[in-house]
Amino acid sequence: MLSVKIAGTGWYLPERRVTNAELEERLGIAADWIARATGVHERRYVTNETSVSMATEAAQMALAEAGIRPADLDAIVFASSAPQQAIPCTATFIQRALAAPDGASTCFDINATCLSFPLALHTVAHLVASGAYRRVLLCSSEPASRSLNPAERESVALFGDAAAAVVLTPSAEGERSCLHHALFETYSSGAELTQIRGGGTLHHPNDPATTPDMNLFQMQGPAIFKQGSRLIEPFLERFFASLPWKRDQIDAVIPHHASRHALDLLTRKLGFTSDQIVDNLAVRGNCVSASIPLALAEAVHDRRIQRGHRVLLVGTAAGLTLGALALIF
């Protein structure tokens, strides 16, 4: 148990709303099929926003809520699959956009695709609990729409853009807030089920053999769901075996918004009630690494999650990685 606290949360949504009707008109994907197949009714798309600009807006909101100035941060972590550019790391640009002073913080990026946020939270919580850092900003930002393949209707229908951020500090004396326990397991037999094959050194952007398709999202939805739904039940058994909470004692379950089917599993098969689940899929879509911190931040601001609540973050990521993290908010 790590004595750390989410001292502030924030998010950013691009102004541009994209409805199913727009997708039907633009791409010929039937609006009612989208709603039925994915559960998404609208999502946001970036126009001029970038990974860094969205992260910075979310960070400013989280810092204001925490009452912490950018100058007080000693680490800035970009927890995302969508870097601004190849070099340097994206957290560096967030330091600058926040006008956080030169030299006052350490900047680095952590990437575990859709589970980047809980994985980074678990990782960094150890450094905050030990005193290596005292005030850490974690940002997840995803302009997913930039990498969607219009020919792959399931992913086009599913994904949206967003950013979210939290400020992590030690808990003060007498505060119950803590990070309880986390578990992450990667099943690389599923590595090709969700991919952007380009964007790295294997299919370099300047390589004439790199095709535009390689730089776009590619998802084998049914195969991922099959692998994920087979693995998640025993995974959660293992996770709860080390946790002194029963499932019905959890106040809020924040799932990764992988898909409608993935969310339905939580109540259909995994022992949670729909009251426990924070679900904004219909209006946000799957926002990759931003999904979990966005749902968390919105639930905190709606007072759906309050201090002392038992919160579970849970989901799957490209990899295939399964993850769960329990905290007292």
Add this chain to the structure above:
Amino acid sequence: MLSVKIAGTGWYLPERRVTNAELEERLGIAADWIARATGVHERRYVTNETSVSMATEAAQMALAEAGIRPADLDAIVFASSAPQQAIPCTATFIQRALAAPDGASTCFDINATCLSFPLALHTVAHLVASGAYRRVLLCSSEPASRSLNPAERESVALFGDAAAAVVLTPSAEGERSCLHHALFETYSSGAELTQIRGGGTLHHPNDPATTPDMNLFQMQGPAIFKQGSRLIEPFLERFFASLPWKRDQIDAVIPHHASRHALDLLTRKLGFTSDQIVDNLAVRGNCVSASIPLALAEAVHDRRIQRGHRVLLVGTAAGLTLGALALIF
């Protein structure tokens, strides 16, 4: 002080040696200028190797030395600026290439450009010391030559390709090995001094406005050296103020091989003797995030570094980030 141990080290160098004479012939950059300006006489370039294949070779060597099977790992961390592809994270592909079993390890990437290795080592050491992970593989792999701009002679002359890996475990009872102290500071006023502007979401590979130049390395050598050399002296003062070692008590200094001038600073201005410094710049070049773990691994295998030795990892990274980490090997 964290009671962790580097239980094994390994590296991989591409077979293809590239001499200054070859660069002179191919690119018209005078061989004697390269040697004089950069201190590099030869470097390696990938042919068919990839970020993942090099990391896997280095990992197998480190695992064999540690006497640890891939199945025993509970985390695999890719600490590098050069992912294999945009999604999923590169550590996932290393799990599979090592035939490490599905589900037995957590896979994620950490990026702090040239300081990715010491930053990831410091981060993960907290999780090993707390028992969250027991046996972690850290890999840094950089096919830098894929992103060099032939028109920028200083960086073409300087960079080489390599990978290196370590296995991190808790220290056994009675072992002195530990991670003592680390400090990282990012000065984002220098963010544009070392860049690859493409390869992310800002200048997407499919964006018609993304030019080939944007996907290549761009370095303002003199400006970086000016900023870095001004900052490194007070930075090391702060670092040593929290460390119970004097500079002359350090058995081996492993610098990031940023450039000849950067290495010369260590003896000229920063109070170290040339005997203390592990310097393979002449035959390896600057291997980005692989430079520090490569020099460490080669020094361990040469018995230049032995158990109980006091080791300092130190350097600068694009960002601009300064970093130093003290450990007892």
